[in-house]
Amino acid sequence: MRSAGDDLLSVSVADPQTAQRMAADLRESGGWTEAVAGVDSVVVRFDIANILRADAENRLSNAAANISAPAERQQVVVEIPVVYGGESGPDFAFVCEKLGLSGMELIEIHCGEYTVDMLGFTPGFAYIGGLDDRLVIDRLEHPRQHIPAGSVGIAGGRTGLYSLPGPGGWPLIGRTDRLLFDAASDEPFTLVAGATVIFTAVDDS
Amino acid sequence: MTIRILKPGLQTTIQSRPRSGLRHLGVPSSGAADPLSMALANRLVGNASLESALEATLTGVTLAFDAKSTIAITGATARCTLNGTAVEQHATIAVGPGDVVAVGAAENGVRSYVAFAGGLLADDVLGSPSTYLTAGFGGHEGRALEKGDELQLADTAANAPSMETPADYRPPMLGAWTVRAGASCETMNLKEPQRLFDQKFTIASRSDRMGIMLEGETFAIESDRQMPSAPLFPGHIQCPHDGSLYVMSVDSGTTGGYPRVAKIARMDLHLLGQLRPGNSLTLIERSDDDAARELQEKHAYWQAWLPDIACVI
Numbered sequence: 001m002r003s004a005g006d007d008l009l010s011v012s013v014a015d016p017q018t019a020q021r022m023a024a025d026l027r028e029s030g031g032w033t034e035a036v037a038g039v040d041s042v043v044v045r046f047d048i049a050n051i052l053r054a055d056a057e058n059r060l061s062n063a064a065a066n067i068s069a070p071a072e073r074q075q076v077v078v079e080i081p082v083v084y085g086g087e088s089g090p091d092f093a094f095v096c097e098k099l100g101l102s103g104m105e106l107i108e109i110h111c112g113e114y115t116v117d118m119l120g121f122t123p124g125f126a127y128i129g130g131l132d133d134r135l136v137i138d139r140l141e142h143p144r145q146h147i148p149a150g151s152v153g154i155a156g157g158r159t160g161l162y163s164l165p166g167p168g169g170w171p172l173i174g175r176t177d178r179l180l181f182d183a184a185s186d187e188p189f190t191l192v193a194g195a196t197v198i199f200t201a202v203d204d205s
Numbered sequence: 206m207t208i209r210i211l212k213p214g215l216q217t218t219i220q221s222r223p224r225s226g227l228r229h230l231g232v233p234s235s236g237a238a239d240p241l242s243m244a245l246a247n248r249l250v251g252n253a254s255l256e257s258a259l260e261a262t263l264t265g266v267t268l269a270f271d272a273k274s275t276i277a278i279t280g281a282t283a284r285c286t287l288n289g290t291a292v293e294q295h296a297t298i299a300v301g302p303g304d305v306v307a308v309g310a311a312e313n314g315v316r317s318y319v320a321f322a323g324g325l326l327a328d329d330v331l332g333s334p335s336t337y338l339t340a341g342f343g344g345h346e347g348r349a350l351e352k353g354d355e356l357q358l359a360d361t362a363a364n365a366p367s368m369e370t371p372a373d374y375r376p377p378m379l380g381a382w383t384v385r386a387g388a389s390c391e392t393m394n395l396k397e398p399q400r401l402f403d404q405k406f407t408i409a410s411r412s413d414r415m416g417i418m419l420e421g422e423t424f425a426i427e428s429d430r431q432m433p434s435a436p437l438f439p440g441h442i443q444c445p446h447d448g449s450l451y452v453m454s455v456d457s458g459t460t461g462g463y464p465r466v467a468k469i470a471r472m473d474l475h476l477l478g479q480l481r482p483g484n485s486l487t488l489i490e491r492s493d494d495d496a497a498r499e500l501q502e503k504h505a506y507w508q509a510w511l512p513d514i515a516c517v518i
Contacts, residue, residue: 005440042436125231
């Protein structure tokens with residue numbers, strides 16, 4: 001366990017799935033103003049005006065030692081149709097060249113079934129793990145100031161699905177027209193951590 | 206009762222309490238960038254500290270009223286007028302039909318707050334009426350106000366007696382700021398962490414409700430700088446590849462993949478809303494235990510004027 005700030009504690013965990021379960025446990029148990037999973041960590045914020053740091057550390061240690069068992073596999077399955085390359089994927093050619101793949105190969109390797117590791121960054125942005133080793137690439141050196149919603153990026157062995165327009169640092173290989181976040185909806189988030197995502201290639205038209 | 210926007214200024218939004226408990230879905234806190242100043246405006250007009258109010262940025266805002274109301278202006282120092290005649294900040298202003306109130310350009314500080322007796326009606330989304338511009342929700346249609354927009358009061362019957370903020374409770378708006386912070390690195394090791402605390406940084410022009418860029422010396426990290434995305438909170442200071450420092454603010458992303466090298470203490474987060482490009486900033490080191498104790502002291506000081514201070518800072 002480490003300090004992540006005056007009112008923040010961080011613990012390392014083995015993998016994104018464990019992080020999600022532990023963070024969900026902590027949110028359910030209450031006593032934290034936030035409990036958020038990262039890829040390999042969980043960070044909690046607590047009210048330092050009322051809770052002693054030592055007590056918070058004890059509770060967090062206990063939670064880390066008693067993480068609930070994996071639940072039944074999530075039934076959420078979402079197909080994400082992607083237009084690869086062209087204007088939809090401005091870094092498609094760069095990624096192909098960098099990874100030594102043809103366009104067809106890149107699409108073939110990227111299409112398929114994955115699991116959402118976590119949401120984060122902005123509302124509904126999805127970090128999707130399990131990318132093929134042949135598609136591991138770094139973030140862009142210079143992030144873009146503005147990219148459209150639905151952009152599909154890859155970086156560090158993950159696919160990132162941009163739910164909103166805005167700045168973005170992941171190389172973009174395509175775009176989906178699937179709505180990923182809708183504040184006006186009763187269920188604003190299309191994806192949840194643990195959901196199954198199926199990427200399929202579609203034509204521009 | 207309608208409040209009409211005559212001049213919206215650079216970026217005027219409705220802000221209220223922060224969103225809470227949704228960071229795991231990517232939803233940031235939002236709310237006033239300087240919640241203490243917003244609370245002081247709400248206090249004068251008899252509202253709870255985090256009632257919906259206007260946050261204007263740098264260039265002020267001009268409003269027209271069509272009925273009697275009581276308002277108050279706090280935050281950045283600015284020349285304020287009622288029908289062209291100067292009025293005081295940190296004091297109630299009685300307005301009536303046909304009146305025009307102008308909040309002038311910020312002289313010191315960045316953000317002015319205008320509170321209205323009864324609070325503003327606003328879109329309550331994901332647990333708060335605060336505007337979150339990136340995703341376009343909350344406040345007034347999820348966006349910054351535009352000329353001609355019309356706002357309504359949440360409670361039209363509210364009334365507030367004439368009042369002003371005691372001199373001891375008017376936060377100074379400065380050109381040189383100090384904020385308390387902890388060097389407690391979450392994962393990465395900063396080379397020469399002490400350098401964080403013995404120099405003046407300059408606030409860069411690339412500063413907004415998402416974050417504040419610091420100009421000054423750059424820093425080196427003892428690692429390859431690649432880290433898995435981890436939870437990120439307002440006050441965290443990230444150090445991206447070029448070695449510069451970037452302070453996360455109220456609308457910052459909820460996770461991030463850059464090394465974070467320090468965190469501004471909770472008690473001083475409200476100051477982030479007033480750091481103006483060109484101002485200087487010095488970080489003062491505090492242990493986690495000292496930061497908790499000094500927060501309690503700060504609460505005790507403010508409680509006499511703002512009874513609900515613990516939900517503000």
